[in-house]
Structure formats: C-alpha cells, structure tokens
Amino acid sequence: MAQSNTLSRLFGKFAKHAFIPPVQRLINAVYVRIFGIDLNGFAPLKSYPTLNALFTRELKTPRPIDSNPASLISPCDGLVRACGAIEHNLALQIKGMSYRVGELLGQNENLENYSYFNFYLSPRDYHRFHAPCDLQVTEVRHFCGELLPVNAPALKKHQKLFIRNERVVVVAQDHRGEILYFVAVGALNVGQIVLNFDSSIRTNAKIKPNPQIYTYTPPIALKKGAELGRFEMGSTIVLFVSNVALNTSVEQQVLFSAPIGLLKGL
Numbered sequence: 001m002a003q004s005n006t007l008s009r010l011f012g013k014f015a016k017h018a019f020i021p022p023v024q025r026l027i028n029a030v031y032v033r034i035f036g037i038d039l040n041g042f043a044p045l046k047s048y049p050t051l052n053a054l055f056t057r058e059l060k061t062p063r064p065i066d067s068n069p070a071s072l073i074s075p076c077d078g079l080v081r082a083c084g085a086i087e088h089n090l091a092l093q094i095k096g097m098s099y100r101v102g103e104l105l106g107q108n109e110n111l112e113n114y115s116y117f118n119f120y121l122s123p124r125d126y127h128r129f130h131a132p133c134d135l136q137v138t139e140v141r142h143f144c145g146e147l148l149p150v151n152a153p154a155l156k157k158h159q160k161l162f163i164r165n166e167r168v169v170v171v172a173q174d175h176r177g178e179i180l181y182f183v184a185v186g187a188l189n190v191g192q193i194v195l196n197f198d199s200s201i202r203t204n205a206k207i208k209p210n211p212q213i214y215t216y217t218p219p220i221a222l223k224k225g226a227e228l229g230r231f232e233m234g235s236t237i238v239l240f241v242s243n244v245a246l247n248t249s250v251e252q253q254v255l256f257s258a259p260i261g262l263l264k265g266l
C-alpha cells in the first residue's frame with residue numbers, strides 16, 4: 001500500500017509544481033499529445049500554469065442540462081465499464097468480477113431495486129464530476145486505502161479493487177426522496193479527490209484505520225449538473241441509483257450531461 005500511495009503523492013507534487021513557462025508548456029504539450037486530449041470547450045493549452053491545472057481543467061463552454069426532472073445525466077466524461085441491476089447485493093467492477101456493494105459503501109444498506117454505473121476516467125478525460133440529478137447531500141464517508149490503477153488490466157487482476165482503494169462515498173437524497181450513492185474511487189497518481197462543498201476532507205494523506213464520517217444538517221443542496229468535485233488525475237466513479245431505467249451500455253463512452261437513465265416515479 002505504502003509504495004503506490006507514496007508514488008501518487010510524489011506525482012501529485014510534480015503535477016502541482018509550476019515550472020518556468022517554456023518548460024511547463026512543453027510538459028503540457030507532451031501530455032496532451034501522448035493521451036490525445038481534446039481541448040475543445042476548454043481554455044487553450046498555454047493557459048495552464050501546472051500539469052495539475054491541465055488535469056483539473058474546467059469547462060469554458062457550458063453543456064446543456066436536460067431540464068426533465070426524470071432525466072439522470074452522466075456525472076462525468078468517461079467510459080462505462082459496467083452497469084446493470086444490483087442482484088443479491090452484488091455489482092460488477094468489470095465483466096466476470098463482482099463485489100459486495102455493502103463493502104464498498106461501508107454499511108449494509110438495503111439496495112433492492114437499485115442499479116449501478118461504473119465510469120472510468122482515463123488520463124485524457126475531463127476530471128471534474130457533477131451532480132447527476134437534483135441532490136440533497138446528507139453524509140460523506142471517507143475510506144483510506146490503496147491507490148492501485150483502475151484501468152481494465154488492473155480490474156481483471158485485482159479482486160475487490162474498488163473496495164481496496166481509497167474512496168469517498170457521497171450519500172444523498174434525490175428529488176424523489178430516494179437515497180443515491182456517489183462513490184469517487186482513488187487510483188494510482190490521483191493526488192487528491194476534492195469535494196467542493198467540504199474542503200476539510202483530505203484524501204491521499206495519512207492512512208487512518210477507521211472511516212471518517214461527515215454529516216450535514218441541514219443537507220447540502222445541489223442542482224443537476226452542479227460541479228460536485230474533481231479528481232487530480234483520472235479514476236473511477238460508481239453511481240448507485242434506485243428505480244431507474246438505464247439508457248446506456250457497457251463500453252459506451254459518455255460525456256458529462258449526457259442522459260444515462262430515467263428516474264421512475266416522476
């Protein structure tokens with residue numbers, strides 16, 4: 001555990017360091033070229049003073065948000081690695097590799113009639129994430145852990161990878177009053193998982209044996225499409241939603257704001 005976490009912290013320091021402008025422009029240009037990053041809709045390459053600023057770039061061209069309250073939107077840009085109905089409290093991290101949802105969430109909640117979505121954010125993707133529908137955030141659970149890679153080979157190699165890795169679980173109510181779980185999973189070279197509404201949550205820091213629980217009274221209200229936080233490198237988001245008709249498929253590349261399902265009961 002220590003080696004991957006230490007490597008991630010060191011990479012985070014490198015990414016946040018501002019080199020002299022010519023060197024920084026070269027570093028950024030090489031990164032964009034290697035990973036094939038499309039900066040359409042974002043600030044131009046020369047405007048990023050650090051590699052981390054490029055990783056965590058914000059959208060400059062707003063994306064349209066579906067006003068239909070039943071529409072569930074993708075919270076991020078990424079690849080849908082797995083999705084489907086939860087059965088017997090099991091979900092897939094990738095085809096053929098299941099895990100117990102209660103272990104990931106840290107509590108044995110009853111997730112009957114729930115579905116899950118796994119979004120993989122690659123190094124080329126937009127690294128900010130957003131509310132998939134109107135939300136009232138009531139709790140956050142921070143679990144320290146490893147920072148193993150979350151690409152396809154790693155998912156196939158490591159059983160229960162999402163549970164082994166550091167993660168932040170956002171517990172919220174949607175506008176139907178149903179509980180929604182938004183899980184930001186850490187990975188190798190993720191310097192931080194940042195939640196915009198609570199700067200006291202510090203990830204990839206000192207390992208703590210017990211989960212850190214944060215509660216919010218009154219709840220924190222977020223509109224659909226509002227920026228929820230960011231990864232300081234690529235990683236994975238796992239979304240658990242009740243009574244939803246899925247409108248996406250495995251291995252589909254999606255963009256933030258794209259419809260991925262319809263909430264039932266509205």
